[in-house]
Amino acid sequence: MADAATTQRVQQLREQLHRHNYLYHVLDSPRITDAEYDALFRELQTLEEAHPDLADDGSPTRRVGAAPAPQFDEVAHPVPMLSLGNAFDEEELAAWRRRAAGMLEREDFAMVCEPKIDGLAIALTYEAGQLTRAATRGDGLRGEDVTLNVRTIRSVPLVLQAGASLPPRMEVRGEVYFPRDAFRRLNEEREAAGEPLFANPRNAAAGSLRQLDPRVTASRQLAIWVYQLGWAQDAETPPTHWETMRWLGELGFRVNPEIARFESTEDVAAYYGRWVRERDDKNYQTDGVVVKIDRLDYQRHLGFVGREPRWAVAWKFPAERAVTRLLSIGINVGRTGALNPYAVLEPVQVSGVTVRQATLHNEDDIRRKDIRVGDYVVVERAGEVIPQVVGPVAERRTGGETEFEMPALCPACNTAIVRDEGAAAHRCVNAACPAQQYERMRHFVSQAAMDIEGLGEKLVAQLLGVHLACDLETRQVYPHLTEELATIRDLPDLYDLSQERLAALERMGEISARNLYEAIQASRQRPLPSVISGLGILHVGGETAELLARRFGSLERLRYASKEELEAVPGIGPIVAAGIASHFENEGNQRIVDRLSDALDTPEGWDAPTADGPMPFEGMRFVVTGRLEGFTRSQAESFIKERGGQVSGSVSRKTSYVVVGEEPGSKRDDAERLGVEILSEKELTALAEGNRA
Ligand code: IVH
Numbered sequence: 001m002a003d004a005a006t007t008q009r010v011q012q013l014r015e016q017l018h019r020h021n022y023l024y025h026v027l028d029s030p031r032i033t034d035a036e037y038d039a040l041f042r043e044l045q046t047l048e049e050a051h052p053d054l055a056d057d058g059s060p061t062r063r064v065g066a067a068p069a070p071q072f073d074e075v076a077h078p079v080p081m082l083s084l085g086n087a088f089d090e091e092e093l094a095a096w097r098r099r100a101a102g103m104l105e106r107e108d109f110a111m112v113c114e115p116k117i118d119g120l121a122i123a124l125t126y127e128a129g130q131l132t133r134a135a136t137r138g139d140g141l142r143g144e145d146v147t148l149n150v151r152t153i154r155s156v157p158l159v160l161q162a163g164a165s166l167p168p169r170m171e172v173r174g175e176v177y178f179p180r181d182a183f184r185r186l187n188e189e190r191e192a193a194g195e196p197l198f199a200n201p202r203n204a205a206a207g208s209l210r211q212l213d214p215r216v217t218a219s220r221q222l223a224i225w226v227y228q229l230g231w232a233q234d235a236e237t238p239p240t241h242w243e244t245m246r247w248l249g250e251l252g253f254r255v256n257p258e259i260a261r262f263e264s265t266e267d268v269a270a271y272y273g274r275w276v277r278e279r280d281d282k283n284y285q286t287d288g289v290v291v292k293i294d295r296l297d298y299q300r301h302l303g304f305v306g307r308e309p310r311w312a313v314a315w316k317f318p319a320e321r322a323v324t325r326l327l328s329i330g331i332n333v334g335r336t337g338a339l340n341p342y343a344v345l346e347p348v349q350v351s352g353v354t355v356r357q358a359t360l361h362n363e364d365d366i367r368r369k370d371i372r373v374g375d376y377v378v379v380e381r382a383g384e385v386i387p388q389v390v391g392p393v394a395e396r397r398t399g400g401e402t403e404f405e406m407p408a409l410c411p412a413c414n415t416a417i418v419r420d421e422g423a424a425a426h427r428c429v430n431a432a433c434p435a436q437q438y439e440r441m442r443h444f445v446s447q448a449a450m451d452i453e454g455l456g457e458k459l460v461a462q463l464l465g466v467h468l469a470c471d472l473e474t475r476q477v478y479p480h481l482t483e484e485l486a487t488i489r490d491l492p493d494l495y496d497l498s499q500e501r502l503a504a505l506e507r508m509g510e511i512s513a514r515n516l517y518e519a520i521q522a523s524r525q526r527p528l529p530s531v532i533s534g535l536g537i538l539h540v541g542g543e544t545a546e547l548l549a550r551r552f553g554s555l556e557r558l559r560y561a562s563k564e565e566l567e568a569v570p571g572i573g574p575i576v577a578a579g580i581a582s583h584f585e586n587e588g589n590q591r592i593v594d595r596l597s598d599a600l601d602t603p604e605g606w607d608a609p610t611a612d613g614p615m616p617f618e619g620m621r622f623v624v625t626g627r628l629e630g631f632t633r634s635q636a637e638s639f640i641k642e643r644g645g646q647v648s649g650s651v652s653r654k655t656s657y658v659v660v661g662e663e664p665g666s667k668r669d670d671a672e673r674l675g676v677e678i679l680s681e682k683e684l685t686a687l688a689e690g691n692r693a
């Protein structure tokens with residue numbers, strides 16, 4: 001056991017080191033030299049080694065050196081991590097503010113502006129002032145536990161500076177990023193070591209954070225800016241975002257000093273303008289300015305649309321452009337047979353990203369812009385959007401450029417190409433075209449549709465008996481038929497696959513076969529919108545699928561709906577209606593729908609509520625836990641919200657119901673402890689239909 005003097009010295013050293021760490025990494029104003037810091041650090045290290053009973057995870061010596069993990073655990077976010085809507089000019093910003101003013105029924109509210117950092121979102125959980133967990137955003141509901149890695153980031157406090165009002169548990173959110181200077185050094189070292197370079201700081205930050213060996217992360221010099229209080233338990237927290245950020249600063253978090261508070265959109269525009277001019281001078285990458293309504297009670301009142309808050313918006317910086325050579329034009333065959341030309345470019349850097357390909361929309365567009373193979377072209381990257389070819393630099397032509405011709409035959413199956421009457425698209429009309437089959441199946445099993453876990457693109461290709469051949473010139477991957485026999489041909493065949501048949505596939509183990517089999521079976525109960533969007537009907541994405549599901553209530557009724565009935569659905573125009581009708585007129589598609597209807601066990605109840613219909617869950621708060629059969633997590637949440645209910649991440653006395661699936665975990669125990677009623681999935685749907693006392 002360490003004596004009292006040693007214990008005291010260890011504590012003193014830890015406090016000093018935390019303080020100097022904070023001064024250096026958070027405030028950027030060191031008070032001692034690196035050598036002095038190292039001396040204190042080594043003294044602490046020596047004392048801790050000699051007295052293992054003084055070990056403490058909060059010690060500054062514990063940032064590095066944890067052993068590599070076999071994998072990252074998945075963690076659920078108690079409060080979902082959402083995204084932001086975009087504005088691209090002052091008018092869009094003003095429109096955003098007007099909408100908020102309308103809902104708040106007032107004009108006089110402050111907005112807080114801060115840079116939108118181009119890194120990775122992280123949620124930091126603190127218990128009794130100690131960092132206990134760090135999680136990536138993941139899909140917003142579930143992320144990965146990267147605690148060991150995040151602990152190595154010097155500007156992330158391991159221990160908070162205890163103020164009087166430190167909540168017992170709290171979560172703080174921020175953006176982890178790669179400082180530009182550290183990024184340049186890293187790539188220089190990698191080049192010297194003959195290692196592949198990172199394309200941009202953002203990728204480097206992501207790669208560094210997802211290292212299984214925290215020592216690698218520690219060597220990467222990542223940093224953080226925090227931008228939000230996720231949640232705080234049992235504590236009075238400030239009433240505005242502005243004060244919250246100041247408070248977080250006092251607790252020891254790194255808050256961006258450029259944060260500012262304004263009343264008018266003109267002032268916001270001036271702030272934005274300054275960022276556009278100065279953003280390249282910063283040691284971190286930004287892709288816009290985030291504007292947030294300051295008062296948190298206003299934020300709560302405004303709430304969310306879909307996954308975006310109404311109380312904040314990202315005003316993105318203008319797209320960045322570059323000039324490069326158009327080497328060739330490749331063709332992509334989509335799931336509906338549409339042929340999409342795309343540009344194969346001489347690699348070029350656009351806002352820090354290497355661009356090799358860009359969309360070209362369609363043949364008419366190529367002609368209208370007069371883009372020729374061999375041209376120098378202007379390439380644009382606007383935010384997350386796929387790069388686009390804006391147009392040629394005609395002055396740089398040499399005469400050797402060639403005009404583009406759409407191929408007469410489909411590059412995947414050699415069937416003659418047809419041009420849709422009156423439309424710009426060229427189409428391969430061979431329903432058995434391997435490229436189309438492959439894209440259709442990939443879409444059907446994807447998260448946006450039937451969400452069959454573990455059925456990735458390679459497995460889809462394997463099941464369909466196609467192989468993915470690469471065109472050497474365009475680097476395009478085309479699915480081609482092989483000699484190998486197809487295990488399945490079309491969407492419904494998936495549901496005829498036995499576990500044994502899956503296990504007999506090459507490179508498939510017993511366990512993977514069982515998991516895949518179970519994932520396919522579970523998908524039989526996907527709700528109607530998922531099934532409709534899985535059909536891959538032209539123009540019918542997730543939102544339209546929901547409209548259709550609400551209006552028609554079953555695949556059968558949708559299938560026999562006339563064009564007029566379809567057009568009568570609010571939100572569905574004549575083109576979409578015609579697309580749907582012609583999809584169901586096709587005999588092949590009819591067979592698919594018949595067989596799918598037999599195979600699936602789609603839950604009823606999609607025809608009942610609409611936004612202005614009954615709200616059976618009004619005023620109720622739900623917590624969903626465990627794996628559900630008929631819903632993915634986000635589908636269950638939408639189901640509840642669409643019926644007027646609220647969904648929260650943790651159980652409290654205010655919770656009305658906890659919906660419990662398989663392997664529910666501690667929330668079920670919380671419910672029992674607090675006497676909150678527990679519902680099964682069936683009981684939830686019964687409650688929605690008013691069939692439950
Ligand atoms: S606030 C409800 N503030 O942008 C979402 N986000 O597009 C509230 N980001 O996932 C987010 N800088 O990772 C906020 N100053 C900032 C930000 C910021 C970067 C990221 C964040 C978020 C994404 C949303």
